[in-house]
Amino acid sequence: xxxxxxxxxxxxxxxxxxxxxxxxxxxxxxxxxxxxxxxxxxxxxxxxxxxxxxxxxxxxxxxxxxxxxxxxxxxxxxxxxxxxxxxxxxxxxxxxxxxxxxxxxxxxxxxxxxxxxxxxxxxxxxxxxxxxxxxxxxxxxxxxxxxxxxxxxxxxxxxxx
Amino acid sequence: xxxxxxxxxxxxxxxxxxxxxxxxxxxxxxxxxxxxxxxxxxxxxxxxxxxxxxxxxxxxxxxxxxxxxxxxxxxxxxxxxxxxxxxxxxxxxxxxxxxxxxxxxxxxxxxxxxxxxxxxxxxxxxxxxxxxxxxx
Numbered sequence: 001x002x003x004x005x006x007x008x009x010x011x012x013x014x015x016x017x018x019x020x021x022x023x024x025x026x027x028x029x030x031x032x033x034x035x036x037x038x039x040x041x042x043x044x045x046x047x048x049x050x051x052x053x054x055x056x057x058x059x060x061x062x063x064x065x066x067x068x069x070x071x072x073x074x075x076x077x078x079x080x081x082x083x084x085x086x087x088x089x090x091x092x093x094x095x096x097x098x099x100x101x102x103x104x105x106x107x108x109x110x111x112x113x114x115x116x117x118x119x120x121x122x123x124x125x126x127x128x129x130x131x132x133x134x135x136x137x138x139x140x141x142x143x144x145x146x147x148x149x150x151x152x153x154x155x156x157x158x159x160x161x
Numbered sequence: 162x163x164x165x166x167x168x169x170x171x172x173x174x175x176x177x178x179x180x181x182x183x184x185x186x187x188x189x190x191x192x193x194x195x196x197x198x199x200x201x202x203x204x205x206x207x208x209x210x211x212x213x214x215x216x217x218x219x220x221x222x223x224x225x226x227x228x229x230x231x232x233x234x235x236x237x238x239x240x241x242x243x244x245x246x247x248x249x250x251x252x253x254x255x256x257x258x259x260x261x262x263x264x265x266x267x268x269x270x271x272x273x274x275x276x277x278x279x280x281x282x283x284x285x286x287x288x289x290x291x292x293x294x295x296x297x
Contacts, residue, residue, distance in 0.1 A: 121167040
């Protein structure tokens with residue numbers, strides 16, 4: 001309800017602005033800003049679909065990692081604020097992981113002996129993580145986390161060679 | 162061994178709970194330290210994510226922190242792609258899969274590292290500017 005109201009006021013404001021611009025521009029250079037905006041919108045939609053396809057492909061192939069890629073889609077392409085983008089990203093990945101995990105489990109990749117305990121640990125850690133999140137500075141933590149990620153990737157590569 | 166499985170899960174879960182993509186760290190922990198095959202690690206990560214995501218999403222829904230329209234916009238194209246690649250993952254040998262995964266997280270790590278550093282610098286500069294104008 002609240003959202004709808006906001007959108008409608010935004011929309012009317014935008015339309016007024018466009019109308020004013022249109023009058024100006026037809027005199028100045030004959031370009032129609034409505035058309036420019038439309039092209040921008042189409043480009044944004046195409047980009048959203050393309051990145052979403054990539055997110056899905058990566059999440060299926062690697063069994064994870066999609067969530068990190070969804071956040072920039074939500075903030076940059078769909079215009080959500082950071083906090084809403086984070087929580088929406090989790091719900092976006094949920095159906096993808098649900099379907100993918102079904103395919104993995106039916107194929108026999110999920111070994112209950114190891115997987116069961118790890119899953120229990122993840123649930124425990126997840127609860128801990130939500131509490132920790134409120135206490136620590138986010139940016140410093142992120143930089144440390146990405147450094148560990150780079151290190152993990154390189155050690156996996158070295159392990160193979 | 163059971164102890165280490167649980168510890169690995171807790172490590173991945175903490176990072177996941179903080180909303181930073183626990184999977185990208187849980188999978189290397191499982192393959193590097195616990196000698197689990199890449200594809201099995203991926204299966205564990207997928208399954209382990211589900212209960213946490215359900216609980217977190219219920220909380221987020223109650224706090225009205227979700228934008229369902231945006232979620233649908235991403236899920237609809239992503240779902241068929243993920244189904245396809247989930248089947249494809251079964252055809253690729255675990256050792257090959259782990260190399261592709263390693264390249265992926267290294268690249269993603271570098272990009273995100275630079276982006277976060279950039280964000281920090283911008284925030285810091287803004288803060289300095291504010292202090293400067295306040296002192297003025």
